[in-house]
Amino acid sequence: MKREKIINNTGFILVETLIVGVFIMGIFSLLYTNFFPLIGEYERYKNYDTVESTYIAHWARMIALKGLPDSSYTNVKNTGYLDISDCSLYTVSSAQQNCSAFMTVNNVSKIYLTTYSTSNFKNFVKDNNSFSRSFREYISYLPAYSKNAVKTPETGYYRIIVEYVSNNSYKYGNIEVFKG
Numbered sequence: 451m452k453r454e455k456i457i458n459n460t461g462f463i464l465v466e467t468l469i470v471g472v473f474i475m476g477i478f479s480l481l482y483t484n485f486f487p488l489i490g491e492y493e494r495y496k497n498y499d500t501v502e503s504t505y506i507a508h509w510a511r512m513i514a515l516k517g518l519p520d521s522s523y524t525n526v527k528n529t530g531y532l533d534i535s536d537c538s539l540y541t542v543s544s545a546q547q548n549c550s551a552f553m554t555v556n557n558v559s560k561i562y563l564t565t566y567s568t569s570n571f572k573n574f575v576k577d578n579n580s581f582s583r584s585f586r587e588y589i590s591y592l593p594a595y596s597k598n599a600v601k602t603p604e605t606g607y608y609r610i611i612v613e614y615v616s617n618n619s620y621k622y623g624n625i626e627v628f629k630g
Contacts (some may be wrong), residue, residue, distance in 0.1 A: 498588055503623025507612045510561050511627050513552055514610060517545020522563065523629055527603040530570035532563045557615040560585075566607040566626065567596040585613060588622040606630050 497503075517540030526532045535558070537549035552558065564571045568589070575581050575589045589611075601607035608627040613620060 495591060497619060497621040498591055499623050500621065502616065503612065503621050504625060506556050506558065506614055507610050507623040507625040509552055510612050511610045511625050513545055513548050514563060514627065515629065517542045517549065523603070523608065526563050526565060526608060530565055530574065533560065534563050535561045558612060559615060560613040562611040564609045564611060565603050566601040566609055567594060568592055568609060569594045569596050582620070584620050592624065
């Protein structure tokens with residue numbers, strides 16, 4: 451009769467379970483620390499540069515290109531920005547009507563025409579408390595667009611920034627303008 455040696459593996463199973471448990475907890479902690487900040491960023495920026503806001507900014511650009519006088523663009527070159535929300539700034543009468551209808555239909559509260567590089571505008575808005583907190587946060591979120599040295603007011607490049615209300619919250623969008 452052969453004697454079989456019985457090996458007691460209960461201690462090994464316990465150690466193996468602990469190692470796997472620690473490994474899984476490490477993976478979950480990495481996911482938690484890296485994933486939840488992304489959700490927070492999404493919640494913070496979900497009102498910025500959406501498809502809807504880009505579409506509204508596109509139509510603001512079209513109205514500005516067709517209705518603003520050249521002196522407005524010269525003013526932007528000198529000051530860095532111009533509030534073009536006032537429809538009386540537009541010299542063509544149809545542009546004034548289009549502006550009024552556009553502002554009403556889309557609940558647009560502000561339209562700004564800035565230089566392509568928003569650096570000066572960002573500095574102005576950051577230090578000026580007359581702008582709302584949400585607008586200042588949006589402007590600080592925007593890149594400066596200063597690396598492209600070709601796109602300047604001298605070459606005809608500007609930027610439209612739009613603020614509007616949708617679902618009882620302010621939303622923002624911007625788009626490039628070429629005044630050639």
